[in-house]
Amino acid sequence: xxxxxxNLMILEVCIDSVxxxxxxxxxxxxxxxxxxxxxxxxxxPSAGMIASVRRHxxxxxxxxxxxxxxxxxxxxxxxxVMQEEIRQARQLGADGIVLGLLNEQACIDVARTRQLVxxxxxLPVTFHRAxxxxxxxxxxxxxxxxxxxxxxxxxxxxPNVTLGMSQIAQMVKSAKGRITIMPxxxxxxxxxxxxxxxxxxxxxxxxxxxEIPSPVRFRKEGMVMGCAExxxxxxxxxxxxxxxxLVRALKTIGDRR
Numbered sequence: 036x037x038x039x040x041x042n043l044m045i046l047e048v049c050i051d052s053v054x055x056x057x058x059x060x061x062x063x064x065x066x067x068x069x070x071x072x073x074x075x076x077x078x079x080p081s082a083g084m085i086a087s088v089r090r091h092x093x094x095x096x097x098x099x100x101x102x103x104x105x106x107x108x109x110x111x112x113x114x115x116v117m118q119e120e121i122r123q124a125r126q127l128g129a130d131g132i133v134l135g136l137l138n139e140q141a142c143i144d145v146a147r148t149r150q151l152v153x154x155x156x157x158l159p160v161t162f163h164r165a166x167x168x169x170x171x172x173x174x175x176x177x178x179x180x181x182x183x184x185x186x187x188x189x190x191x192x193x194p195n196v197t198l199g200m201s202q203i204a205q206m207v208k209s210a211k212g213r214i215t216i217m218p219x220x221x222x223x224x225x226x227x228x229x230x231x232x233x234x235x236x237x238x239x240x241x242x243x244x245x246e247i248p249s250p251v252r253f254r255k256e257g258m259v260m261g262c263a264e265x266x267x268x269x270x271x272x273x274x275x276x277x278x279x280x281l282v283r284a285l286k287t288i289g290d291r292r
Contacts, residue, residue: 043237043289044231044237044238044239044285044286044288044289045065045066045237045238045239045285046063046064046065046238046239046241046278046281046282046285047064047065047066047067047068047095047097047217047219047238047239047240047241048062048064048066048067048068048240048241048242048243048273048278049067049068049070049073049077049219049240049241049242049244050067050068050069050070050088050273051069051070051071051072051073051077051080051271052084052272053084053087053088053091054272054273055067055244055272055273056069056088056091056092056096056273057091057092058272058273058274058275058278059092059094059243059273059275059278060092060093060094061275061278061279062243062273062274062275062276062277062278062279062281062282063278063279063282063283064094064278064282065094065095066094066095066096066097066130066131067088067092067094067095067096067097068097068098068099068133068161068240069084069085069088069096069097069098069099070099070101071084071099072104073242073271074266075103075104075105076104076164077099077101078099078101078102078103078104079098079099079100079101079102079120080098080099082123082127085098085123085124085127085128085129086127086128089127089128089129095130095131096128096129096130096131097129097130097131097132097133097161098124098129098131098132098133099133099134099163100117100120100121100124100132100133100134100151101117101134101135101163102116102117102120106137106168107135107136107137107165107168108136108137108138108139108141108144109136109147114136114147117134117151118150118151118154121134121151121154121155122154125155125158129158130158130159131158131159131160131161132151132155132158132159132160132161133160133161133163133188134148134151134160134161134162134163135148135162135163135164135165135166136148136151136165137165137168137169140170141168141169141170142169142170142171142174142175142178143162143165143166143169143175143178143179143182145178145181145182148162148179148182148184149181149182149183152182152183152184153183159184159185159186160182160183160184160185161184161185161186161187161188161217162179162182162184162186162187162188163188164188164189164190164219164220166179166187166188166189166192167189167190167191167192167193167199169192172189172191172192172202172206173205173209176206176209176210176214179214180210180213180214184214185214185215186214186215186216186217186238187206187210187214187215187216187217188217188219188240189203189206189216189217189218189219190203190218190219190220190221191203191206191218194220194221195220195221196218196219196220196221196222196226196230197221197226197229197230199218200229200230200233200234201233203216203218203230203233203234203236204233204234204235207234207235207236215237215238216234216236216238217236217238217239217240218230218234218236218239218240219239219240219241220240222239222240222241222281223241223243223281224277224280224281224284227239227281227284227285227288228284228288231285231288237289239281239285241281242273243273243274243277243278243281244271244272244273244274244277245271245272245274245277246269246270246271247269247270247271247272248268248269248270249267249268249269249270251268254267254268
């Protein structure tokens with residue numbers, strides 16, 4: 036579901052649930068990036084989750100392919116898992132794939148990434164924020180292009196797009212239309228206008244989500260199922276109204292270009 040108007044400003048919403056997918060679609064997002072475990076930065080969602088999201092929304096569905104949290108240097112067995120996950124995502128109706136592989140020097144693993152890009156075809160591939168962990172973003176940009184990926188999701192090598200704004204602008208300029216540069220991490224109604232003016236980017240990635248309290252009334256003291264404290268009774272979900280407001284802001288920006 037690629038779109039091709041020069042003035043069209045596209046919003047991709049990062050999600051980890053069917054409810055958030057529906058909210059993103061109702062809010063006017065162009066597509067969603069479906070992940071599992073966003074507390075880990077996003078890993079491959081389950082087959083059941085992919086199938087359910089596909090069943091409930093018609094907008095673009097890009098699926099994260101990441102076998103675990105942590106670094107992006109994968110073993111041969113993990114690489115095998117990633118290949119199988121791509122095959123499953125295609126079979127379940129994904130419109131695109133999101134992935135990123137680095138080597139031991141934290142540079143893009145061009146050869147293995149290219150293998151996965153070829154395996155994903157005809158689905159487009161986004162090289163995700165693993166690029167922000169590389170030592171040289173200029174070199175990484177050229178490496179990402181060499182893999183055959185169609186876009187890069189980046190915060191400009193910084194913790195968020197506000198801090199990485201100048202680098203994102205440089206990446207857009209250096210890409211010269213060879214690959215789409217999509218800013219992500221901290222894209223919001225408050226930051227998007229300045230970000231768009233500084234970078235000229237046409238695609239934006241945002242979580243647009245809020246904390247939702249658990250409906251569970253009984254809270255067992257001292258019991259924790261995971262490593263994070265105060266996590267058992269906290270949920271996060273995309274808010275339709277926030278998506279709609281961000282889409283409206285992007286449309287205004289696009290109309291003025």
